[in-house]
Amino acid sequence: MTEAIRKLFAVMPFLFGIGFIAPLTAQLMKLWGIPGPFGLSPIAFGLAFGGAWGLYANIKGRWL
């Protein structure tokens, strides 16, 4: 149990990226009427953006 939680938190920045940043990005794009690039839907772009940012945070150990 403890080990499973530790592993879960080890990848939490990535999970935060796809679990929170992705839908937040999509919702903001819809709110402000911003279309996704390359014909991507807002949520597809959100997943790409949030996933990449979360992965960066996971690897680098910081969000910026």
Added chain:
Amino acid sequence: MDGPLKEDDALLREVLDAPGGDALAIPLLADDELDREARRSLRKEERDIAMKFHGGRMWVYAALTVGCFLVWVSLFPLAIMGLLGPVGLALGCVFATFCAAYGFIPSHEAMHSNIYPRGHKHYWANELTGHLSTVPIALGFGVARLTHMEHHKYTNHAELDPDYTDGAPNWWQAILKTWWNRQPGVEGSVMRYKRMMVDMDTPASRRAAMQTTLLQLVMLGTFFGMAWSGYAIEVALLWWLPRQLGLSWIRYWLSWAPHHPQEQGRYQNTRIFKARLGYWASMAMEYHLIHHLYPGIPNHRQREAFHALKDVLRRQGVDVSAH
């Protein structure tokens, strides 16, 4: 130093001339015994005054905590039902930020069992206040209390003070540090607290660490669940952003400002300062030295206690010129 000095009191003059609170009131070479007596007498005078400021209407802390917590929680279903609107959501964000930041004041009182002491028939209210008030920042009350006791025991110690990582050379770097310490690869703030729980390795620390972990999982579950249900902006404004702002506010005012520049010693590890944003915005931390000297004096009485203690503190070598 300020205030008049009695000309006929040579002992007092020596105390005032001492470079710091832990410095000897009279040089050892002169008379060690006399110095010890002077210090003991001053400490007794200080304690006698301080004891008058313990207690008060502490139930107000508990009532405000429960009230604010209920209002904050009710904002989530209201937002989901679309009853808040943009203005309501913005006001909700301000209120949630207030709860996240200022909720630390009642939780801090509860950490010291100042609301109701252990053994009191209403001690449960003390514990309830502590647990509820730290929910918005997703910090378990057990971790907050255990690490805070370590902070009092080892204030400004590089290895042993859980809050030492908040140190910074100036105010703007201190603000940046509050953000930096929350980065996933940086062991500061809550991450440092959790590591200290592991190091303590006691039943209480293990329980406290698990409680914080569960609280964080509930928070993240709420973030993810609401975001994927189409309420990402709502949860961002009611919890994620208020938590970020609240944590930075707490770390800056409770940790950096009163302890800068992180000296050690009973009268040196915390300072009396004048906050540019004022008494309320600084969460009454201008008088944080009073709390470190006498943790039983509640937050709302520290200013009053300081003014009563000012002369004694000055004689102890404390710089009281800010107020």
